[in-house]
Amino acid sequence: MLAIDAAAYTSPWRRVHPAAKGLLFGGLLVCALALPTWPAAPLVAAVALAAAFGPARVSPRAFARAAWGPLLFILTGSLALLVTVGGAQGAVALDPEGPARAAEITGRAAAAVCCQLLFAFTTPLADLLPRLTRIGLPSALVEVVALIYRMLFVTLDSARRVQTAQAGRLGYVDRRAWVRSVGSLGAALFVRTFHRAQRMQRGLECRGYTGELTVLVDELPLRPAALIAAALPPLLVAAATAAYVFIGAGP
């Protein structure tokens, strides 16, 4: 129903422990943010994309569709960096430093977005969320987060069907109708979601619910070899960047 989510469940890396994937993509993300953008950002992007389209077999089309939104934000945001206001050249002027600054930020953010997306594309939330207790989050919170994850799909499904029904009766034909339709859609979803919660409460009581939503979490082996393999790419990117900077600073 949501493209990234659906892809994550069929990812060949699904059985890899989330911690290993977190280390790989998190490490690359840190490289992109903390190291000098040139050359770290292109290196990070290249390594992340190679991993994604190679062993993790992420569909390039699905990836491009998902990346489009954040990239659009990055590009429009960077437009603002091209100009300077209130300076010596008058109210609004092109900033001679602007293009370099915009390019740097665009590069860094684009590399970072790759890391984030690829983690999302390979890590299903059903595998990730129950493990959040292990990093110290209260179990009541984790249960609520997991419950929201399940219920949002049911609600999203309702939203789509109500919206289709409204469109069939020309509910989105002009802006006025649109406002009325979205408002009544929101109200319908509110009512339905809370009724659903009440029915779910009954359903869970039949299975002995007393307040704790304890479930079995699938065992995923966390092999030291996987952790080392996951840590290697970020370390290599960091080393390559350091070497580049060192050589560049040399004679």
Next chain:
Amino acid sequence: MHIAEGYLPWQHAAAWTAAAAPFVAHGVRSLTQAVRADPDAKLLVGAAGAFCFVLSALKIPSVSGSCSHPTGAGLGAVLFRPPVMAALGTITLLFQALLLAHGGLTTLGANVFSMAVVGPWAAYGAYRLVRAVTASAGEQTSLGAAVFCAAALGSLATYTMTSVQLALAFPDPASGFPGSFATFAGIFSVTQVPLAVIEGLVTVVLVRLLCRVSPDQLRRLGV
């Protein structure tokens, strides 16, 4: 308008995370307390969270003819109060980052601060204020005006805060923070001011309907 992953320098990302943390911690504490006190509350909180996520995924018309999404900050603040919204908003933003690629993980703190803290608090303040001022004007008018102001102001406050965050991260080389704030706010205001008005109208339609369909639920929530 979620700040994308990697767009903020890491120092800024860390600072906004620190700024948002106490609000989120407070929200999570009140949420977990409510859930521990009453096991029924767990499913209701789940419903509220799912509702917040789906609400912010709905499409509303914008000037350009394309569409955008409501922030939901105003409605959420009126229905669930700002402290709970800090927690629910954070969960929503986390799901948006991982499921929709809206906003990032390192920029989660910055986005939480603008969308789950500043927006809801501004909306709630506006709601309370307008409610107090229009108390004599009749329930329908008073509620309608208050809900409109809450939703519109909540939306505007969110985008103003995002502009502040971007301006602080990228000050104008000549005029510093004020200049770049003017630039970012100027670019966003073209689309965001009409969107805030539309979000206000949508929220009024929504709350009016809820008053008729689900008055008990609203009373329980204290609207």
Next chain:
Amino acid sequence: MTTASGGDATAAPPAALAGLGLSFGYPDSAPVFAGLDVHIAPGEVVGVLGPNGGGKTTLLRLLSGSLTPDEGEIRLGGEPVRRGRRALAELRRSVQLVFQDPDDQLFSASVTQDVSFGPLNLGLDTAAARERVTWALEALEITDLAEQPTHLLSYGQRKRVVLAGALAMRPSVLVLDEPTAGLDPEGVESLVQTLEGLRAAGTTLVVSTHDVDLAWRWADTVLLLDRGRLASGQAREILADPALLAAARLRPPWAPAAGRALRAAGLLPPGTPGPATPEEAQRLLDEAAG
């Protein structure tokens, strides 16, 4: 329903609604149809049958303009529906889709408000919209529900309100997804009666259902669908063909077997249609016995 593939499509009488060469697939999954042809004659009741996941709902959504085909075209009254917002709005107005779950289509606080949603979107003024509402509620025999809040209605009542909301658009074709699901036998009977009334008044009905017995006694033509068209034609020919039904993973209806048995017993003259309902069959048997 008359179906045509390829060249003789032009020779068929003008269909109320048709799909020519429809191809459609949801993103990231196998196509549901490739090159499907569907012709729906005016004033017919068309039964759409097939297994779950066979594409019944997808076809209904394509025909009513709530999905756009990847390839192929929809024809409304013989005219191809052009791409673009205005043509799409006209298709949606003329072909109203009624969902299986009435809660998906009820989003207003009161029955009148809900039924008036469509007419108001057509740009009618308040008086004209009110007239439409009154007429639609009468046609569905639920005038007494006009002022009721929607959330207090029974399931069967909600189904009728949703139908009234669709009817208030004055569609030429009503497309119904599993209209009898969840209704008790009495509710099914009374809904079918009401829909027969609409058909008598000139509305074409396209109905998806799992109920082969209902399709046997009610549908004029039948379309068997399992990811692509399996067969279409006169209901009583298609539904009497065990091989076709097996291909569509359906069980046969009871009526043909009962009819054969009654003819074998000499209680029905050869060549006459069999009983449509078990009550009819019982009556024939009782008459013979009594």
Next chain:
Amino acid sequence: MTTASGGDATAAPPAALAGLGLSFGYPDSAPVFAGLDVHIAPGEVVGVLGPNGGGKTTLLRLLSGSLTPDEGEIRLGGEPVRRGRRALAELRRSVQLVFQDPDDQLFSASVTQDVSFGPLNLGLDTAAARERVTWALEALEITDLAEQPTHLLSYGQRKRVVLAGALAMRPSVLVLDEPTAGLDPEGVESLVQTLEGLRAAGTTLVVSTHDVDLAWRWADTVLLLDRGRLASGQAREILADPALLAAARLRPPWAPAAGRALRAAGLLPPGTPGPATPEEAQRLLDEAAG
């Protein structure tokens, strides 16, 4: 099912589950039942039939402890269920209720997680709970879904997962609200096969349905309900009685009429049970013709 009114209740064999003198009403509305008696014998399939709003779901919820009767008592294996949390928990464990809409009972994102919820609430350790999950998924033939996310499953698959969740509690009675609603004929058939397997393994089944034809061929006993009990007894007696069916606003099943016609045609010896399915009737006719 054996039913008893008044004095002879004690003479009946110990029921797997019984309700004696059940009265119940929802707040602010007329009572649904007053003094209803229900006896369910071990190992039976009990069909609960009646119009919408007739109290089928209410009865199923009372029997499974999801509602508490205003008056009367529930007996589990002959023993009255005392009021109080522990007795209620024991009733709920032994009598598992499966709702019509699977989304009302699936709260977890993964199938294994969801099915494990009940066993863990019983206090089983991880290994024992995992064993129960494996066993329940095998019994419902959905072992391949173990790792799937619930929101990507089809409707029929979700129905099976909910059933597995109930079965993992090892109940003595499974109470199913409209288990076949929304399934296509093939889905109905395969679900009935699976449930028959559970019955063969000793589980008692209480099933509400609108499908009189299904009740005829599957249920041992039937309970007709329309705000109070109308009748109960052997399925093939109750469902062959037109007067009773009319009182419950049900249509008769096809099978008895078809059976009569076949006997009248001399294709079935008198006294033998009629065909349970149209396929069977066709086969008899084909054999006679061929």
